Amino acid sequence: MKTGRNERLLNTMGSMVDSLFLAIPNFLAAMKPMRKIDRDAYEQQLDYYIDNGYADNPESFFTFPSKTPSYFIIDRKPYHDGESQLIAYESGYTAKNPHVRDRYHSYAANRTGYLVRWTHGEKNRKTVLCHHGYMLGEPRQARKMFRVKNLFNRGPDVALFIAPFHWKRGTGLMRQRGIYLQNDDVVMTCECVGQAMHDLFNSFRILRELGSSETGLIGASLGGYNAALFAGLTDIPSFAAMMVPAINFSGSLDPDRARLPFPVDESLRRKIRRVWELHSPLNFSPKISKEKILIVASRGDLLCPFEYVQSLCKKWKIPNSRFLTGGHWLIFNGSERGRAWYNFLIGMGFLHQTD
Secondary structure (H helix, E strand, C coil): CHHHHHHHHHHHHHHHHHHHHHHHHHHHHHHCCCCCCCHHHHHHHHHHHHHCCCCCCHHHHCCCCCCCCCEEEEEEEEECCEEEEEEEEECCCCCCCCCCHHHHHCCHHHHEEEEEEEECCCCCCCEEEEECCCCCCCHHHHHHHCCHHHHHHCCCEEEEECCCCCHHHCCCCHHHCCCCCCCCCHHHHHHHHHHHHHHHHHHHHHHHHCCCCCEEEEEECHHHHHHHHHHCCCCCCCCEEEECCCCCCCCCCCHHHCCCCCCCCHHHHHHHHHHHHHCCHHHCCCCCCHHHEEEEEECCCCCCCHHHHHHHHHHHCCCCEEEECECCCCECCCHHHHHHHHHHHHHCCCCCCCC
Protein backbone atom coordinates (compact mmCIF):
# COMPACT_ATOMS: atom_id res chain seq x y z
CA MET A 1 0.00 0.00 0.00
CA LYS A 2 2.84 2.32 0.91
CA THR A 3 4.59 1.52 -2.37
CA GLY A 4 1.41 2.41 -4.28
CA ARG A 5 1.16 5.76 -2.52
CA ASN A 6 4.84 6.50 -3.18
CA GLU A 7 4.46 5.64 -6.84
CA ARG A 8 1.40 7.88 -7.18
CA LEU A 9 3.35 10.71 -5.54
CA LEU A 10 6.27 10.26 -7.95
CA ASN A 11 3.89 10.16 -10.91
CA THR A 12 2.36 13.41 -9.69
CA MET A 13 5.82 14.97 -9.43
CA GLY A 14 6.55 13.90 -13.00
CA SER A 15 3.23 15.41 -14.12
CA MET A 16 4.11 18.69 -12.40
CA VAL A 17 7.35 18.93 -14.38
CA ASP A 18 5.39 18.25 -17.57
CA SER A 19 2.99 21.05 -16.63
CA LEU A 20 5.92 23.46 -16.50
CA PHE A 21 7.06 22.38 -19.95
CA LEU A 22 3.51 22.74 -21.29
CA ALA A 23 3.20 26.23 -19.82
CA ILE A 24 5.88 27.56 -22.20
CA PRO A 25 4.23 26.57 -25.51
CA ASN A 26 0.83 27.55 -24.10
CA PHE A 27 2.22 31.01 -23.30
CA LEU A 28 3.83 31.32 -26.73
CA ALA A 29 0.60 30.18 -28.40
CA ALA A 30 -1.28 32.92 -26.57
CA MET A 31 1.20 35.47 -27.97
CA LYS A 32 0.98 34.07 -31.48
CA PRO A 33 -0.72 36.29 -34.07
CA MET A 34 -4.25 35.21 -34.88
CA ARG A 35 -4.62 33.27 -38.11
CA LYS A 36 -6.07 35.18 -41.05
CA ILE A 37 -8.76 32.78 -42.15
CA ASP A 38 -12.54 32.84 -42.06
CA ARG A 39 -14.70 30.03 -40.75
CA ASP A 40 -15.98 28.97 -44.18
CA ALA A 41 -12.45 28.50 -45.52
CA TYR A 42 -11.31 26.69 -42.36
CA GLU A 43 -14.32 24.37 -42.44
CA GLN A 44 -13.82 23.70 -46.14
CA GLN A 45 -10.31 22.46 -45.37
CA LEU A 46 -11.67 20.11 -42.68
CA ASP A 47 -14.53 18.90 -44.86
CA TYR A 48 -12.10 17.63 -47.49
CA TYR A 49 -10.99 14.79 -45.19
CA ILE A 50 -14.53 14.03 -44.07
CA ASP A 51 -16.31 14.26 -47.44
CA ASN A 52 -13.67 12.12 -49.20
CA GLY A 53 -14.01 9.31 -46.65
CA TYR A 54 -10.60 9.62 -45.04
CA ALA A 55 -12.05 10.21 -41.57
CA ASP A 56 -14.16 7.05 -41.90
CA ASN A 57 -11.41 4.99 -43.56
CA PRO A 58 -8.10 6.50 -42.34
CA GLU A 59 -5.86 3.98 -44.11
CA SER A 60 -7.10 5.29 -47.48
CA PHE A 61 -5.48 8.67 -46.75
CA PHE A 62 -1.91 7.36 -46.76
CA THR A 63 0.20 6.66 -49.82
CA PHE A 64 3.67 5.16 -50.17
CA PRO A 65 6.17 5.81 -52.99
CA SER A 66 6.32 3.12 -55.68
CA LYS A 67 10.10 3.34 -56.08
CA THR A 68 13.21 4.49 -54.26
CA PRO A 69 13.68 8.25 -54.63
CA SER A 70 16.78 9.94 -55.99
CA TYR A 71 19.22 10.35 -53.12
CA PHE A 72 22.76 11.60 -52.56
CA ILE A 73 25.34 11.34 -49.79
CA ILE A 74 26.08 15.04 -49.40
CA ASP A 75 28.47 14.83 -46.43
CA ARG A 76 30.58 12.10 -44.83
CA LYS A 77 32.91 12.09 -41.85
CA PRO A 78 34.84 9.42 -39.91
CA TYR A 79 32.90 7.89 -37.03
CA HIS A 80 34.62 5.29 -34.80
CA ASP A 81 35.36 2.29 -37.08
CA GLY A 82 33.07 3.60 -39.82
CA GLU A 83 31.64 6.93 -40.93
CA SER A 84 28.71 9.26 -40.50
CA GLN A 85 26.79 10.27 -43.59
CA LEU A 86 24.22 12.92 -44.39
CA ILE A 87 21.86 11.69 -47.08
CA ALA A 88 19.48 13.98 -48.97
CA TYR A 89 16.58 12.64 -51.04
CA GLU A 90 13.63 13.97 -52.98
CA SER A 91 10.51 13.53 -50.87
CA GLY A 92 8.08 13.41 -53.77
CA TYR A 93 5.11 13.81 -51.44
CA THR A 94 2.08 15.69 -52.75
CA ALA A 95 -0.32 17.14 -50.19
CA LYS A 96 -3.73 15.52 -50.55
CA ASN A 97 -5.88 18.50 -49.59
CA PRO A 98 -6.22 20.87 -52.58
CA HIS A 99 -7.25 23.71 -50.26
CA VAL A 100 -3.83 23.74 -48.54
CA ARG A 101 -1.62 22.20 -51.22
CA ASP A 102 -0.07 25.43 -52.49
CA ARG A 103 0.62 26.65 -48.96
CA TYR A 104 2.10 23.30 -47.93
CA HIS A 105 4.47 23.13 -50.89
CA SER A 106 5.46 26.79 -50.60
CA TYR A 107 7.99 25.70 -47.94
CA ALA A 108 10.73 24.70 -50.38
CA ALA A 109 13.14 23.30 -47.75
CA ASN A 110 10.61 20.67 -46.74
CA ARG A 111 10.58 19.10 -50.20
CA THR A 112 13.99 17.54 -49.48
CA GLY A 113 14.19 14.72 -46.96
CA TYR A 114 17.25 13.84 -44.90
CA LEU A 115 18.74 10.78 -43.25
CA VAL A 116 21.73 10.88 -40.94
CA ARG A 117 23.49 7.51 -41.01
CA TRP A 118 26.23 6.09 -38.81
CA THR A 119 27.56 3.06 -40.68
CA HIS A 120 30.30 0.49 -40.20
CA GLY A 121 30.72 0.52 -43.98
CA GLU A 122 29.82 -3.13 -44.52
CA LYS A 123 26.97 -4.61 -46.53
CA ASN A 124 24.26 -6.68 -44.87
CA ARG A 125 24.43 -4.95 -41.47
CA LYS A 126 21.17 -4.44 -39.67
CA THR A 127 20.05 -0.85 -39.09
CA VAL A 128 18.22 0.81 -36.21
CA LEU A 129 16.31 3.77 -37.66
CA CYS A 130 15.54 6.45 -35.05
CA HIS A 131 12.71 8.97 -35.21
CA HIS A 132 13.16 12.05 -33.00
CA GLY A 133 10.56 13.95 -31.00
CA TYR A 134 8.78 17.20 -31.77
CA MET A 135 11.22 20.09 -32.31
CA LEU A 136 14.15 17.74 -31.60
CA GLY A 137 15.42 16.88 -35.07
CA GLU A 138 18.95 18.25 -34.70
CA PRO A 139 21.37 15.26 -35.02
CA ARG A 140 23.42 16.19 -31.94
CA GLN A 141 20.25 16.01 -29.86
CA ALA A 142 19.34 12.67 -31.42
CA ARG A 143 22.79 11.17 -30.82
CA LYS A 144 22.30 11.81 -27.11
CA MET A 145 18.62 10.87 -26.98
CA PHE A 146 19.07 7.49 -28.67
CA ARG A 147 22.61 6.86 -27.36
CA VAL A 148 23.79 6.25 -30.89
CA LYS A 149 27.39 5.48 -29.88
CA ASN A 150 26.28 2.63 -27.59
CA LEU A 151 24.04 1.14 -30.27
CA PHE A 152 26.69 1.48 -32.96
CA ASN A 153 29.39 -0.17 -30.84
CA ARG A 154 27.17 -3.18 -30.20
CA GLY A 155 26.72 -4.14 -33.82
CA PRO A 156 24.12 -2.40 -35.96
CA ASP A 157 24.31 0.62 -38.17
CA VAL A 158 22.18 3.49 -36.87
CA ALA A 159 20.24 6.10 -38.83
CA LEU A 160 18.12 9.14 -37.98
CA PHE A 161 14.96 10.05 -39.87
CA ILE A 162 14.32 13.81 -40.08
CA ALA A 163 10.59 14.50 -39.91
CA PRO A 164 8.92 17.11 -42.12
CA PHE A 165 9.54 20.71 -41.04
CA HIS A 166 12.39 19.73 -38.70
CA TRP A 167 16.10 20.66 -38.80
CA LYS A 168 17.12 21.35 -42.43
CA ARG A 169 13.50 20.83 -43.50
CA GLY A 170 12.30 23.74 -41.36
CA THR A 171 11.28 27.19 -42.51
CA GLY A 172 14.08 29.01 -40.71
CA LEU A 173 11.66 31.62 -39.37
CA MET A 174 11.21 31.66 -35.60
CA ARG A 175 7.49 32.43 -35.83
CA GLN A 176 6.98 29.35 -38.02
CA ARG A 177 8.99 26.88 -35.93
CA GLY A 178 6.94 23.91 -34.84
CA ILE A 179 4.64 24.09 -37.85
CA TYR A 180 4.17 20.28 -37.64
CA LEU A 181 1.87 20.58 -34.59
CA GLN A 182 -0.31 23.67 -34.15
CA ASN A 183 -3.72 23.60 -32.51
CA ASP A 184 -5.03 26.22 -34.94
CA ASP A 185 -3.96 24.26 -38.05
CA VAL A 186 -5.16 20.67 -37.80
CA VAL A 187 -5.07 20.18 -41.58
CA MET A 188 -1.39 21.10 -41.80
CA THR A 189 -0.60 18.44 -39.19
CA CYS A 190 -2.64 15.91 -41.15
CA GLU A 191 -0.54 16.54 -44.26
CA CYS A 192 2.67 16.52 -42.19
CA VAL A 193 1.79 13.07 -40.86
CA GLY A 194 0.97 11.92 -44.38
CA GLN A 195 4.37 13.11 -45.56
CA ALA A 196 6.12 11.54 -42.57
CA MET A 197 4.68 8.12 -43.47
CA HIS A 198 5.62 8.61 -47.14
CA ASP A 199 9.17 9.68 -46.29
CA LEU A 200 9.69 6.95 -43.69
CA PHE A 201 8.95 4.47 -46.47
CA ASN A 202 11.44 6.36 -48.66
CA SER A 203 14.01 5.98 -45.89
CA PHE A 204 13.54 2.23 -45.56
CA ARG A 205 14.00 1.84 -49.33
CA ILE A 206 17.17 3.98 -49.31
CA LEU A 207 18.68 2.05 -46.41
CA ARG A 208 17.95 -1.23 -48.16
CA GLU A 209 19.71 0.02 -51.33
CA LEU A 210 22.67 1.07 -49.19
CA GLY A 211 23.02 -2.49 -47.91
CA SER A 212 20.91 -2.76 -44.77
CA SER A 213 19.81 -6.37 -44.36
CA GLU A 214 17.01 -5.43 -41.97
CA THR A 215 15.78 -2.13 -40.58
CA GLY A 216 13.86 -1.62 -37.36
CA LEU A 217 12.24 1.60 -36.17
CA ILE A 218 12.36 3.34 -32.80
CA GLY A 219 10.54 6.59 -32.10
CA ALA A 220 10.30 8.84 -29.06
CA SER A 221 7.32 11.09 -28.26
CA LEU A 222 6.17 12.41 -31.68
CA GLY A 223 8.52 9.82 -33.16
CA GLY A 224 6.70 7.16 -31.15
CA TYR A 225 3.40 8.34 -32.61
CA ASN A 226 4.75 8.01 -36.14
CA ALA A 227 6.43 4.67 -35.41
CA ALA A 228 3.15 3.22 -34.13
CA LEU A 229 1.22 4.59 -37.11
CA PHE A 230 3.85 3.28 -39.54
CA ALA A 231 3.58 -0.21 -38.00
CA GLY A 232 -0.18 0.05 -38.54
CA LEU A 233 0.27 0.80 -42.24
CA THR A 234 3.10 -1.45 -43.46
CA ASP A 235 5.10 -4.54 -42.53
CA ILE A 236 8.37 -3.12 -43.90
CA PRO A 237 9.96 -2.48 -40.44
CA SER A 238 11.60 -5.47 -38.75
CA PHE A 239 10.36 -4.08 -35.44
CA ALA A 240 8.72 -0.96 -34.04
CA ALA A 241 9.62 0.45 -30.63
CA MET A 242 7.83 3.41 -29.08
CA MET A 243 9.26 5.41 -26.18
CA VAL A 244 6.87 7.70 -24.26
CA PRO A 245 4.78 7.85 -27.44
CA ALA A 246 2.00 10.24 -28.30
CA ILE A 247 -1.06 8.27 -29.41
CA ASN A 248 -3.85 10.85 -29.80
CA PHE A 249 -3.58 14.62 -30.35
CA SER A 250 -7.25 15.54 -30.09
CA GLY A 251 -7.12 16.09 -26.32
CA SER A 252 -3.81 17.89 -25.85
CA LEU A 253 -4.27 20.19 -28.87
CA ASP A 254 -7.54 21.67 -27.72
CA PRO A 255 -9.22 23.77 -30.47
CA ASP A 256 -10.73 26.03 -27.79
CA ARG A 257 -7.21 27.30 -27.04
CA ALA A 258 -6.45 28.02 -30.68
CA ARG A 259 -6.21 31.65 -31.76
CA LEU A 260 -8.85 31.59 -34.48
CA PRO A 261 -10.79 34.66 -35.62
CA PHE A 262 -14.14 32.97 -35.07
CA PRO A 263 -15.78 30.99 -32.24
CA VAL A 264 -15.41 27.21 -32.14
CA ASP A 265 -18.87 25.76 -31.59
CA GLU A 266 -19.70 22.10 -30.99
CA SER A 267 -20.28 21.36 -34.68
CA LEU A 268 -16.87 22.69 -35.66
CA ARG A 269 -15.25 21.08 -32.64
CA ARG A 270 -16.48 17.63 -33.78
CA LYS A 271 -15.03 18.14 -37.24
CA ILE A 272 -11.69 19.27 -35.85
CA ARG A 273 -11.57 16.25 -33.56
CA ARG A 274 -12.32 13.87 -36.46
CA VAL A 275 -9.40 15.25 -38.46
CA TRP A 276 -7.05 15.20 -35.44
CA GLU A 277 -7.97 11.56 -34.83
CA LEU A 278 -7.78 10.47 -38.48
CA HIS A 279 -4.11 9.52 -38.15
CA SER A 280 -4.14 8.23 -34.56
CA PRO A 281 -2.57 4.75 -34.27
CA LEU A 282 -5.73 3.75 -32.36
CA ASN A 283 -7.52 3.58 -35.74
CA PHE A 284 -5.22 0.82 -36.96
CA SER A 285 -4.08 -2.72 -36.26
CA PRO A 286 -0.39 -3.64 -36.51
CA LYS A 287 0.88 -4.98 -39.81
CA ILE A 288 3.86 -6.58 -38.08
CA SER A 289 3.77 -9.29 -35.42
CA LYS A 290 2.82 -7.91 -32.00
CA GLU A 291 5.90 -9.68 -30.60
CA LYS A 292 7.99 -7.28 -32.69
CA ILE A 293 6.53 -4.22 -30.96
CA LEU A 294 7.81 -2.57 -27.78
CA ILE A 295 6.05 0.22 -25.90
CA VAL A 296 7.64 2.07 -22.98
CA ALA A 297 5.59 4.83 -21.36
CA SER A 298 5.31 6.86 -18.16
CA ARG A 299 2.21 6.73 -15.97
CA GLY A 300 2.28 10.44 -15.11
CA ASP A 301 2.99 11.68 -18.65
CA LEU A 302 0.98 14.81 -19.52
CA LEU A 303 2.61 15.56 -22.87
CA CYS A 304 1.76 12.11 -24.25
CA PRO A 305 -1.09 11.03 -21.98
CA PHE A 306 -0.70 7.53 -20.55
CA GLU A 307 -4.40 6.66 -20.94
CA TYR A 308 -4.03 6.54 -24.73
CA VAL A 309 -0.94 4.34 -24.47
CA GLN A 310 -2.91 1.93 -22.31
CA SER A 311 -5.69 1.89 -24.90
CA LEU A 312 -3.22 1.05 -27.68
CA CYS A 313 -1.54 -1.71 -25.65
CA LYS A 314 -4.94 -3.23 -24.93
CA LYS A 315 -6.20 -2.97 -28.52
CA TRP A 316 -2.98 -4.31 -30.05
CA LYS A 317 -2.45 -6.88 -27.25
CA ILE A 318 1.19 -5.89 -26.90
CA PRO A 319 3.20 -8.40 -24.83
CA ASN A 320 6.33 -6.19 -24.66
CA SER A 321 5.45 -3.10 -22.62
CA ARG A 322 7.03 -1.32 -19.69
CA PHE A 323 5.32 1.40 -17.70
CA LEU A 324 7.62 3.74 -15.79
CA THR A 325 7.17 5.98 -12.76
CA GLY A 326 7.14 9.71 -13.42
CA GLY A 327 6.25 11.91 -16.37
CA HIS A 328 7.45 12.62 -19.87
CA TRP A 329 10.68 14.31 -18.78
CA LEU A 330 11.17 13.37 -15.13
CA ILE A 331 11.38 9.58 -14.86
CA PHE A 332 12.35 7.93 -11.58
CA ASN A 333 13.22 4.47 -12.88
CA GLY A 334 14.68 5.55 -16.22
CA SER A 335 17.27 2.76 -16.22
CA GLU A 336 14.41 0.31 -16.78
CA ARG A 337 13.62 2.04 -20.06
CA GLY A 338 17.12 1.33 -21.34
CA ARG A 339 17.03 -2.21 -20.00
CA ALA A 340 13.71 -2.93 -21.74
CA TRP A 341 14.98 -1.41 -25.00
CA TYR A 342 18.31 -3.26 -25.07
CA ASN A 343 16.74 -6.59 -24.11
CA PHE A 344 14.19 -6.10 -26.87
CA LEU A 345 16.94 -5.41 -29.43
CA ILE A 346 18.84 -8.50 -28.30
CA GLY A 347 15.66 -10.53 -28.73
CA MET A 348 15.17 -9.08 -32.22
CA GLY A 349 18.74 -10.09 -33.13
CA PHE A 350 19.92 -6.49 -33.60
CA LEU A 351 22.39 -6.28 -30.68
CA HIS A 352 25.26 -8.47 -29.58
CA GLN A 353 24.73 -10.08 -26.19
CA THR A 354 27.27 -8.76 -23.67
CA ASP A 355 28.82 -10.70 -20.81
